[in-house]
Every structure is written in C-alpha cells, then in structure tokens.
Amino acid sequence: MTDALFWLALLSVALVAGTIGGVVGFGSAVLLLPVCTWAFGAAATVPMLTIAALIGNLSRAAFSWRETDWPAVGHFVLGAVPAAAVGALLFVELDAELVRRLLGVFLLLMIPARRWAARQKLVIRRWQLVPVGAAMGLLSGIVGTVGPVNAPFFLAHGLVKGAYLATEALGAAAVHVTKSVVYGRFAALDPETLGRGVLIGVALMGGAWLGKRIVLRLETEAFIRVVEALLAASGAAMVAGL
Numbered sequence: 001m002t003d004a005l006f007w008l009a010l011l012s013v014a015l016v017a018g019t020i021g022g023v024v025g026f027g028s029a030v031l032l033l034p035v036c037t038w039a040f041g042a043a044a045t046v047p048m049l050t051i052a053a054l055i056g057n058l059s060r061a062a063f064s065w066r067e068t069d070w071p072a073v074g075h076f077v078l079g080a081v082p083a084a085a086v087g088a089l090l091f092v093e094l095d096a097e098l099v100r101r102l103l104g105v106f107l108l109l110m111i112p113a114r115r116w117a118a119r120q121k122l123v124i125r126r127w128q129l130v131p132v133g134a135a136m137g138l139l140s141g142i143v144g145t146v147g148p149v150n151a152p153f154f155l156a157h158g159l160v161k162g163a164y165l166a167t168e169a170l171g172a173a174a175v176h177v178t179k180s181v182v183y184g185r186f187a188a189l190d191p192e193t194l195g196r197g198v199l200i201g202v203a204l205m206g207g208a209w210l211g212k213r214i215v216l217r218l219e220t221e222a223f224i225r226v227v228e229a230l231l232a233a234s235g236a237a238m239v240a241g242l
Contacts, residue, residue, distance in 0.1 A: 022211015051197025056204030087141020107235030
C-alpha cells in the first residue's frame with residue numbers, strides 16, 4: 001500500500017472513530033489503538049494518540065462549550081494532572097514490547113470495567129472526582145487513553161448529553177496536555193510523531209463535528225456491543241503478539 005492510500009485509510013478510520021467519540025463521548029483513541037500499534041509500533045502510538053486525542057477532545061468540548069460543568073472539570077483535573085505526569089514518566093521507562101502487551105491487556109479489561117461501572121449505577125459527588133481523576137490520569141499516562149472507563153464516572157455525576165461531552169472532554173484534554181509535556185521532555189514525542197498525531201487529530205475533529213450533529217438521534221447500545229467485540233479481538237491479538 002502506498003503512503004497516500006495508507007493515510008487515506010487511516011484518516012478514514014480516524015474520522016469514523018471521531019464520530020463515535022462525538023456521539024458517545026469515548027472510544028476515538030481506543031478504536032485507533034490497535035490500528036496505530038500495528039502501523040507504527042506501541043512505543044510511538046501512545047504519544048501520537050495523545051496529541052490526536054488532545055485535538056479531538058478540545059474540538060468535542062468546543063461544540064458543547066456553554067454546557068460545561070466547570071467545577072466538575074476543576075475537581076477532576078486536580079487529581080488527574082499530577083497522576084498523568086507520573087503515568088507518563090512510567091511509560092517512557094517501559095520496554096516497547098511490554099507497552100504493546102499492556103495495551104492489549106488494557107483493551108481486554110476495559111470491556112468488563114465499563115459494564116461493571118454502568119451496572120453499579122454509581123453516584124459520584126464532586127469531591128470524588130479528584131481520586132477518580134488521579135486513577136484515570138495514571139492509567140492514561142501509561143496506556144494512552146481510558147475513555148470508556150472514565151466516562152461512567154462523569155455520567156454518574158449527573159452529566160448528560162452536551163454537559164457530559166464537554167466536561168469529560170476538557171478533563172481528558174488536561175491529561176493529554178500533561179502527558180505531551182512529559183513525552184516531549186523525554187523524546188518520546190519527536191517531530192514525526194507529533195505531525196502524525198496532528199493529522200489524526202484533525203480527522204478526529206471532523207468526526208467530533210459529525211458526532212455532534214447526530215448525538216440525539218443514534219441508538220448507541222447495539223453499536224457499543226460491536227465495538228466491544230472488535231476491542232476484544234484486537235486486545236487478544238496484541239497480548240498474543242500477533
């Protein structure tokens with residue numbers, strides 16, 4: 001496959017992933033994890049998708065800006081930013097092969113974790129977003145993205161539709177900024193990786209715009225089941241070294 005066809009295919013996947021994220025509030029970077037790991041390797045994928053997810057999250061927040069719950073963002077960021085820095089420092093010390101397998105395990109664990117959180121009908125108070133942010137920031141620094149696990153906690157805080165999309169996206173964006181600084185400091189984010197992340201991020205931005213247009217119309221539950229099946233297959237392949 002030529003470079004042009006490869007990037008056309010990859011950016012098409014990113015556009016679809018961004019649309020999904022724009023509708024359900026998560027899944028963009030997670031869907032791109034196995035594709036980018038196969039194409040670029042695990043060590044490059046995490047910082048690359050950090051840049052892409054930063055752009056995607058900021059665009060998703062911008063489309064629902066007026067509905068943002070700023071106190072919730074502040075409490076989440078208070079725990080998430082320092083923990084994300086620690087997670088990113090751990091990432092730069094890990095072997096690339098180990099990172100790839102950790103990504104696979106993460107994808108597999110994310111499916112039951114999301115279901116468990118949804119079944120518990122959690123009620124999250126504002127102060128509890130601080131430890132939630134710390135846990136999510138640490139995980140995100142190591143494996144790149146935690147959207148499907150992160151999302152139920154914001155929903156359990158009583159945020160829905162635009163308020164949920166904007167608030168969760170801004171919290172995630174703060175985490176991605178922190179990781180980008182750490183990755184850049186330790187050369188995990190070189191100019192080529194940065195450029196690739198920006199290209200993918202622009203596609204995610206387009207998907208976020210499309211997602212906003214259909215967020216009130218799409219029945220997502222059946223689609224999430226299909227996504228979970230794909231994640232399970234991808235995670236198993238990554239753990240197995242395929």
